[in-house]
Amino acid sequence: MTVEATPPATSSTEPKFYYPPQALVENSNIMAYAREKGFDNVDDLYVWTIEHAEQFWSEMATRYLDWFQPWDQVLDASEAPFYKWFTGGKTNIVHNAVDRHANGANRDKVAIIFESEQGETTNYTYAELAREVNRFANVLKAQGVQQGDRVTIYLSRVPQLLFAMLAVTKIGAMHSVVYGGFSTDALHSRIMDAQSKVLITGDGGWMNNKIVELKKITDEAVERSEGVVETVIVFKRTDHDVPMKAGRDLWWHELEAQPGMDEPCATEQMDAEDPLFMLYTSGTTGSPKGLVHTCGGYQVQVAATLSFVFDIKPDDIYWCAADPGWITGHSYIVYGPLILGATEVIYEGAPSYPSPARWWSIVEKYKVSILYTAPTAIRGLMRYGEEHPTKHDLSSLRLLGSVGEPINPEAWRWYHRVIGHGNCPIMDTWWQTETGAFMITPNPTTPLKPGSGTKPFLGIECDVLNEEGLPASESDDGLLVIKKPWPSMLRTIYGDPKRYVQQYWTRLPGFYTAGDAARKDADGYYWVIGRIDDVIKVSGYRLGTAEVESALVSHPAVAEAAAIGLPHEVKGNAIHTYVILRQGYEGSDALADELRKHVGKELGPIARPETVSFVPGLPKTRSGKIMRRVLKARALGLPEGDLSTLEA
Numbered sequence: 025m026t027v028e029a030t031p032p033a034t035s036s037t038e039p040k041f042y043y044p045p046q047a048l049v050e051n052s053n054i055m056a057y058a059r060e061k062g063f064d065n066v067d068d069l070y071v072w073t074i075e076h077a078e079q080f081w082s083e084m085a086t087r088y089l090d091w092f093q094p095w096d097q098v099l100d101a102s103e104a105p106f107y108k109w110f111t112g113g114k115t116n117i118v119h120n121a122v123d124r125h126a127n128g129a130n131r132d133k134v135a136i137i138f139e140s141e142q143g144e145t146t147n148y149t150y151a152e153l154a155r156e157v158n159r160f161a162n163v164l165k166a167q168g169v170q171q172g173d174r175v176t177i178y179l180s181r182v183p184q185l186l187f188a189m190l191a192v193t194k195i196g197a198m199h200s201v202v203y204g205g206f207s208t209d210a211l212h213s214r215i216m217d218a219q220s221k222v223l224i225t226g227d228g229g230w231m232n233n234k235i236v237e238l239k240k241i242t243d244e245a246v247e248r249s250e251g252v253v254e255t256v257i258v259f260k261r262t263d264h265d266v267p268m269k270a271g272r273d274l275w276w277h278e279l280e281a282q283p284g285m286d287e288p289c290a291t292e293q294m295d296a297e298d299p300l301f302m303l304y305t306s307g308t309t310g311s312p313k314g315l316v317h318t319c320g321g322y323q324v325q326v327a328a329t330l331s332f333v334f335d336i337k338p339d340d341i342y343w344c345a346a347d348p349g350w351i352t353g354h355s356y357i358v359y360g361p362l363i364l365g366a367t368e369v370i371y372e373g374a375p376s377y378p379s380p381a382r383w384w385s386i387v388e389k390y391k392v393s394i395l396y397t398a399p400t401a402i403r404g405l406m407r408y409g410e411e412h413p414t415k416h417d418l419s420s421l422r423l424l425g426s427v428g429e430p431i432n433p434e435a436w437r438w439y440h441r442v443i444g445h446g447n448c449p450i451m452d453t454w455w456q457t458e459t460g461a462f463m464i465t466p467n468p469t470t471p472l473k474p475g476s477g478t479k480p481f482l483g484i485e486c487d488v489l490n491e492e493g494l495p496a497s498e499s500d501d502g503l504l505v506i507k508k509p510w511p512s513m514l515r516t517i518y519g520d521p522k523r524y525v526q527q528y529w530t531r532l533p534g535f536y537t538a539g540d541a542a543r544k545d546a547d548g549y550y551w552v553i554g555r556i557d558d559v560i561k562v563s564g565y566r567l568g569t570a571e572v573e574s575a576l577v578s579h580p581a582v583a584e585a586a587a588i589g590l591p592h593e594v595k596g597n598a599i600h601t602y603v604i605l606r607q608g609y610e611g612s613d614a615l616a617d618e619l620r621k622h623v624g625k626e627l628g629p630i631a632r633p634e635t636v637s638f639v640p641g642l643p644k645t646r647s648g649k650i651m652r653r654v655l656k657a658r659a660l661g662l663p664e665g666d667l668s669t670l671e672a
């Protein structure tokens with residue numbers, strides 16, 4: 025099996041485990057639940073949840089959520105792998121995340137602390153949040169948005185992104201959020217697949233003191249989309265001049281000022297299995313997959329995992345530094361923290377603006393107690409040295425988190441020692457856009473090993489299997505599988521149920537294959553090694569080789585292209601590309617640079633290749649498939665492996 029890396033051997037001076045502070049363990053939400061169930065440790069609780077999975081999940085559903093109508097059945101497996109959860113139940117995630125707080129004890133509690141890149145703070149209480157969501161929901165209705173419609177949202181990291189998402193789900197429509205760092209082609213393909221009639225964007229967004237031209241990119245993407253989008257709602261953030269197309273483009277603030285928009289807007293009563301949202305992610309082909317999550321099970325697992333892993337308490341200040349445009353943001357910025365009635369920080373801009381101390385000044389300023397981020401950000405900030413974090417008082421922190429890719433032990437230890445002052449356990453959470461919520465993760469009671477996500481969450485059964493479907497030995501890599509359905513699982517790929525089955529449920533029949541290689545050690549701890557498909561994790565972002573290749577081929581100079589990922593110190597992996605030019609074109613540094621920029625413009629800056637090499641040919645199988653592993657092996661100076669299918 026081709027893998028990205030191997031788990032580090034623990035050196036003799038290294039402690040085997042990092043133990044959590046005893047007070048944290050004793051007072052943790054998960055221990056409280058363990059004791060309620062008659063256990064004095066979480067391992068025994070885990071065993072019980074596996075033996076009583078449906079009971080466990082239904083307890084979570086009532087512990088954390090209100091339902092308009094209770095469910096008849098916890099899990100319906102009659103059409104597996106199209107599993108259904110909490111069937112017959114009626115709910116709306118906005119009731120749980122917003123309405124009940126605004127009408128209850130959390131009314132005047134701050135929900136969102138927004139810090140702009142320029143440093144201004146805007147707070148929204150739960151009552152104010154409810155007003156914003158209500159008003160924008162009325163706007164959407166007035167624009168004709170109905171239950172089941174797909175609304176594309178393309179905004180920067182501003183509170184209005186949350187208001188828009190919550191307004192869409194309040195009225196029973198589906199949002200399809202496209203990350204604000206993506207560009208024309210990525211936005212265009214997602215609009216087309218979702219067939220969104222309404223799109224919400226901004227006149228721009230602030231990043232590194234520069235304007236991200238959201239509206240300009242939107243215009244290009246919408247124009248390519250041949251009349252699919254009828255209405256574009258534009259939030260004014262930067263106030264620089266943007267063209268507004270008559271009959272299509274409308275200002276957010278003008279729509280909200282229309283009469284009647286402050287009237288109460290009903291929160292729709294949804295079936296547990298009605299679609300909640302779709303979110304695109306890269307797979308093995310050029311077209312991104314619209315993963316569909318549903319109204320009931322998703323919120324159950326998101327709420328339970330956030331409470332038990334990040335241990336949210338009423339006075340915590342929680343900060344997940346991801347972008348709401350990714351699943352991390354959907355689950356653990358937008359929905360999870362609000363369901364739990366938490367106070368959270370949202371920071372608009374770049375981590376290094378105006379200095380690499382920006383994040384640490386935010387932690388100090390708002391007394392952040394829980395910080396959740398990605399290994400690439402940690403490695404990036406680590407490079408600037410310890411003087412930035414040590415200038416700031418980080419003593420408010422009690423728990424840290426990591427997500428998106430394996431965290432290398434060096435970055436783990438720096439994060440633990442310098443940011444967490446040696447006593448904040450790191451929750452290294454393994455999950456995917458597909459899983460909706462944490463699957464393999466420590467909790468505050470878990471002894472940690474740097475680089476391991478430790479063990480499956482309560483109620484979750486995983487394993488590492490070889491190609492024959494048998495458990496891999498401790499020293500062997502294998503395929504990471506999930507053995508039983510879970511409430512926040514994806515339900516299908518939008519418009520392509522066959523691809524859902526084929527992609528996730530056929531490699532090892534009966535099991536969900538995640539597309540990751542992993543190892544399980546003698547303590548039962550999981551070590552995720554990396555992707556085994558044509559997905560490259562660049563700074564934790566998931567990009568398909570095929571997407572990069574098709575962006576390259578859309579340039580007139582390019583006949584054929586191949587993209588691979590190679591290790592990179594900060595980004596984890598970086599994209600390297602090989603290009604065969606069309607006749608009449610000559611390879612040069614200038615052309616290589618132009619091609620890199622072209623990919624950046626089409627897909628977004630994160631997809632811009634590190635290198636473009638001009639080659640006369642590409643290694644292919646007899647059926648014409650590019651053998652990326654051969655390119656990779658060559659680039660790394662490794663043996664090229666089995667070449668029997670290589671074209672002569």
Ligand code: WT7
Pocket residue numbers: 305351352426427428429430431452453454455456457458477538539540552553554555561564565566
């Ligand atoms: C892939 C999923 C889940 C939100 C962000 C990414 C990798 C994710 C970890 C981790 C090792 C990780 C896997 C996974 N991954 N978290 N803690 N340790 N690898 O979501 O874009 O759907 O990517 O990210 O390869 O399959 P995503």
